[in-house]
Amino acid sequence: MSLQSLVAETAVSIAERRAKRLGAGFYSGRQLMIIERSYKALRSSSWLVVLSGFVEPVFYLAAFGFGVGQLIHGMTDGNGHPVSYGAYIAPALLASSAMNGAIYDSTWNVFFKMHFAKLYEGMMSTSLGALDVALGEIGWALLRGLAYAIGFMAVMIPLGLVPSAWGLLSVAAAVLVAFGFASFGMAVTSFIKSFHGMNWINFVLLPMFLFSGTFYPLSVYPQWLQVIVQAMPLWQGVDLMRNLNFGTFNWHMLGEVAYFVVMIVLGLIFTTRRLTALFMR
Amino acid sequence: MIVAKALTKTYGDFKAVDAIDFKVKRGEAFGLLGPNGAGKSTTMRMIGATLQRSGGDLQILGKDPNTHGPEIRAHLGVVPQQDNLDRELKVWENLFIYGRYFGLSRKFLKAKVEELIGFVKLEDKRDVKVDALSGGMKRRLTIARGLVNEPEILMLDEPTTGLDPQARHVLWDRLFRLKEQGVTLVITTHYMDEAEQLCDRLIVMDKGKIMAEGSPAELIRDYSSREVVEVRFGSAKNAEVAPHLEGLGERIEVLPDRILIYAENGEQVLHQITTKGFEPLTSLVRRSSLEDVFLRLTGRTLVD
Numbered sequence: 099m100s101l102q103s104l105v106a107e108t109a110v111s112i113a114e115r116r117a118k119r120l121g122a123g124f125y126s127g128r129q130l131m132i133i134e135r136s137y138k139a140l141r142s143s144s145w146l147v148v149l150s151g152f153v154e155p156v157f158y159l160a161a162f163g164f165g166v167g168q169l170i171h172g173m174t175d176g177n178g179h180p181v182s183y184g185a186y187i188a189p190a191l192l193a194s195s196a197m198n199g200a201i202y203d204s205t206w207n208v209f210f211k212m213h214f215a216k217l218y219e220g221m222m223s224t225s226l227g228a229l230d231v232a233l234g235e236i237g238w239a240l241l242r243g244l245a246y247a248i249g250f251m252a253v254m255i256p257l258g259l260v261p262s263a264w265g266l267l268s269v270a271a272a273v274l275v276a277f278g279f280a281s282f283g284m285a286v287t288s289f290i291k292s293f294h295g296m297n298w299i300n301f302v303l304l305p306m307f308l309f310s311g312t313f314y315p316l317s318v319y320p321q322w323l324q325v326i327v328q329a330m331p332l333w334q335g336v337d338l339m340r341n342l343n344f345g346t347f348n349w350h351m352l353g354e355v356a357y358f359v360v361m362i363v364l365g366l367i368f369t370t371r372r373l374t375a376l377f378m379r
Numbered sequence: 380m381i382v383a384k385a386l387t388k389t390y391g392d393f394k395a396v397d398a399i400d401f402k403v404k405r406g407e408a409f410g411l412l413g414p415n416g417a418g419k420s421t422t423m424r425m426i427g428a429t430l431q432r433s434g435g436d437l438q439i440l441g442k443d444p445n446t447h448g449p450e451i452r453a454h455l456g457v458v459p460q461q462d463n464l465d466r467e468l469k470v471w472e473n474l475f476i477y478g479r480y481f482g483l484s485r486k487f488l489k490a491k492v493e494e495l496i497g498f499v500k501l502e503d504k505r506d507v508k509v510d511a512l513s514g515g516m517k518r519r520l521t522i523a524r525g526l527v528n529e530p531e532i533l534m535l536d537e538p539t540t541g542l543d544p545q546a547r548h549v550l551w552d553r554l555f556r557l558k559e560q561g562v563t564l565v566i567t568t569h570y571m572d573e574a575e576q577l578c579d580r581l582i583v584m585d586k587g588k589i590m591a592e593g594s595p596a597e598l599i600r601d602y603s604s605r606e607v608v609e610v611r612f613g614s615a616k617n618a619e620v621a622p623h624l625e626g627l628g629e630r631i632e633v634l635p636d637r638i639l640i641y642a643e644n645g646e647q648v649l650h651q652i653t654t655k656g657f658e659p660l661t662s663l664v665r666r667s668s669l670e671d672v673f674l675r676l677t678g679r680t681l682v683d
Contacts, residue, residue, distance in 0.1 A: 109481035109528035113453035123448055131479040138476060139467035142508070216463035223429055223457040224480040224528070225449040378448070379431055 113225040124370060125229040132221070132234020133241070136203075148242070151202055152249045155195040159253070162313060163187055173315075176346030181261070188259040189343035190312040192268055193275055193335035195250045197307075199243035200276040204283035205299050208235060209290065212376075219377055228373035232366055236280045243276025244269075262345030271342055275335040278358035281365025282331070288372040306332045331361060380405050380532060380563055381426060385435035388421050395421045397587035398435060403532075408554075408564040410574045410581030412669065414679070418587040419567035420460060423536050426565065428452050440531070453481060456525030460536040462517050464509045470520060471496060471505050478527040488527070495523040499553060515546025522553060532563045539573060551576055571669040583669075583676060590676040595669055602675045603667040604629050606645035610652065610659035611637045620657055627651055632674060641671070 116122050140148070163184030173186040211217040221231050251269060254260050260268075283299070290296055310333040316324050327333050338354040341347060381403035388396040396418040403409040411419040424430035425437060428444035428451040437444055444451050465473050471492050478488040496505055499519040504512060512520065518538065525533055538554070539547040554577060558564055568574050574581055575595045583590045583598070591598055608628070612620045614636055621633045628642030642648045645664030652659065673679075 107482075107484060107487070109453040109483060109530075110450065112482040113450045117447065117450055123446075126449055126482065128480065128482055131476070131482070134479055135465070135468070135476045138472050139465070142469065143467060215466060216461065217465060219459070220463040220465070220477070221480055223427060223452060223455075223459070224477065225453040225482070226480050227449060378429055 109225060121229070122227075124227040124374060126225060126227050127230070128226060129230045129233035129237055131226070132231060133238050136234075136238040151198055151242075152195065152246045154198065155191040155246075155250055156253055158194075159184070159188060159191050163259075175344035176341050176348065177344075179344075181344065182259075184257070185259045185261060185343070186340075187313055188254050188257075189265075189268060189339040190310075190336040192247055192250050192254065192272065192343075193332065193339045194307055194312065195246040196243040196272040196276040197279045197303075197332060197335065199246035200239045200278075200280035201243075201283050201299075201303065203239035203242050204236060204280040205287045206296065207239075208284050208287045209296055211235075212288065213291075218373060222373070222377040228370045228378065229366070231373055232284065232369040236277070236284055236366070236369070239280035239284070240273065240276045243280060244273055247272030247276065260343060262343065264345040265343045268339050268342045271335070271338050274355065274358045274362075275338075278331060278335075278361035278365070281362045281369070283365075285365040285368035285372070288369050288376070306330050311336050331357065334358065380440055381409075381565070382438045383422075383426075383435065384437075386422070386425065386432055386437050387434035388418075388425060388430070389433045394587050396425070396432075399582075399584070399587075399589050401582055401589065401592065403563060403565060405531075406558070406561050406563055407579045408558050408566065408577050410578030411565070411567040411584055412569070412571075412574045412578075412581050412673070413567075413584035414569055414673075416586075417584040419584055420536055422584075423534055423565070423567055427455055427457050427534055453528060454531050456522075456528065456530035456533040458518075458521050458525045458533065458535040458538060460540065462521050464517060464520060464524070466509045469506055469508055470501055470512070473509060473520060474524055474527050477524045481528045483528065491527060495526055498526075498556075499523040500549075513546070515542050515549060518542060518546070518550060519553065522550070526557075526562075530562070532565060533557060535564065535566045537567055537569070539568075539570065547573075571673070574669050581669075583673060585673075585677045585679075591672065598669060598672045599667045603671040604641035605643050605667060606641075607665055607667050607671055608640040608642065608645045608648045608652075609637050609661075609663040609665065610640070610649075611661045612657070612659055623655065623657065624652065630675075639671070639674075641667070 116126055167183035170183040173181050173183050175181050218231055222228065248269060286299065310327055310330050316327060319327065334354045334357045338351055341351055383399060383401050385398040385400060386396060387394065387398050411422060413419055421430065425432050425444065426439060428448040431445055439451050440454055442451055465476065468476060474492045474495055475488050478491060496502055499522060501516060501520060504516060509517065539550055542550065554564060566577055578595060580594050582592045591602060593601065611617070617638055618633060621631065621638055624631060624638065624640065628640040628648050630641040632639040640648050649662055649664060
């Protein structure tokens with residue numbers, strides 16, 4: 099066996115080529131290798147588990163959109179036009195499914211990989227940097243969120259729940275929402291040390307899902323509560339997607355896009371710093 | 380290859396590694412020997428560029444790990460104390476993906492992975508997941524993984540802890556092969572026999588400091604006698620008998636479970652004990668080992 103091969107591209111030459119760039123200490127540009135790893139792991143795991151996350155919002159749509167929806171009339175879009183209850187809640191459920199997909203991989207799965215599988219420890223003893231790991235894991239979580247959103251979209255369109263062609267832009271919005279939640283979710287998870295702490299994530303997510311204008315307009319709340327709900331990331335996503343779905347535009351939507359961009363950037367910064375502190379100090 | 384000068388790592392007031400100096404030369408097997416908590420793993424992580432030093436100087440292949448982390452890690456193969464193999468992946472995928480982390484091409488890795496699977500004799504297990512492997516196989520896979528980037532230095536942290544004797548010998552055999560091929564090995568261990576088998580040169584560490592340095596033979600010559608007599612009189616009687624044995628051999632150590640007498644000629648000492656009228660329950664004459672060196676240097680045994 100020859101250990102020194104004649105291949106020009108050695109691990110060392112690859113690392114040295116990169117060394118002069120800014121941020122070489124924490125970023126090698128190889129986040130796709132982490133995604134490749136996740137893809138390989140997924141192929142040999144159970145698809146049913148993945149599928150279950152997609153089915154959940156579909157059940158909500160069936161129960162509330164067509165069950166409860168029979169009893170509800172008088173819902174309107176952003177311009178005051180009447181819409182069916184199913185079409186009202188569908189974009190909100192779309193935002194939730196993007197969120198759920200992103201959260202699965204960026205919280206519990208990250209927690210397990212970090213503390214039990216010791217996967218990041220292994221990655222960080224190669225020439226990868228902390229930002230590679232953060233981007234790769236967040237990118238994978240984002241892909242799952244996007245996959246759920248596309249799947250949900252494929253249910254919405256034939257049911258006539260996407261009245262405007264602008265509604266197709268919801269898929270782009272789903273990328274943004276999933277990226278935001280994945281990034282923020284991994285950052286939060288990286289600071290949590292116990293299972294007990296992890297349960298707080300679920301404790302926050304469920305009420306956020308129920309009360310972020312998902313099933314009824316915010317106007318039912320008193321003013322002070324409206325302000326609190328509007329500060330929540332899911333409401334930002336719900337409002338963005340609902341407006342896209344009905345093709346009603348307003349300036350708030352730019353703010354909502356900016357909200358997710360900030361979430362993404364902050365999440366990446368804190369995750370990278372935390373991974374560095376945990377595995378490189 | 381590795382030069383450490385006054386290398387220090389502190390956590391608050393605690394000095395995990397306290398101003399140690401050492402050099403590792405190309406192609407040698409260098410050992411860090413000491414009990415748990417001696418600072419071996421901390422030293423390994425500083426060399427591995429995954430832990431920033433608090434003070435002193437450290438150069439690996441002429442580079443500073445604090446500022447050239449990724450480049451140094453590309454030079455190294457790391458076999459950690461606790462296996463951190465990817466349990467969601469199959470055996471061959473573990474090697475393949477690890478190579479991808481270094482940025483190596485799929486084409487290169489396809490051939491490399493098969494070569495390494497052959498080297499660590501896991502051909503039969505190529506397509507199973509890691510959980511189906513025994514402890515020894517997992518460790519061999521971890522070593523193969525550490526070789527995927529063709530490192531110049533392979534770092535092994537307690538490579539055979541928790542393995543049965545047969546698995547240990549298989550592993551040692553593979554490590555010898557690597558050494559023959561010119562790979563520099565840096566090994567931590569608290570097993571004396573392992574250090575004696577594998578290491579050309581070693582440092583004995585305790586409480587973050589270096590107690591002694593040299594080849595196993597040199598250390599034994601400098602800090603111990605040629606032979607050792609181990610006698611047991613039963614745990615209650617050892618301390619009682621010990622004063623009567625003073626003057627035999629070069630030195631006596633009284634441990635809770637046995638008495639050690641260091642001498643050039645062990646059989647002769649054993650004979651003297653019986654002529655004095657003492658009948659040990661069990662007796663053993665053996666060659667001095669690094670265990671004895673450690674006992675001499677620290678007054679403690681290695682594995683408590």
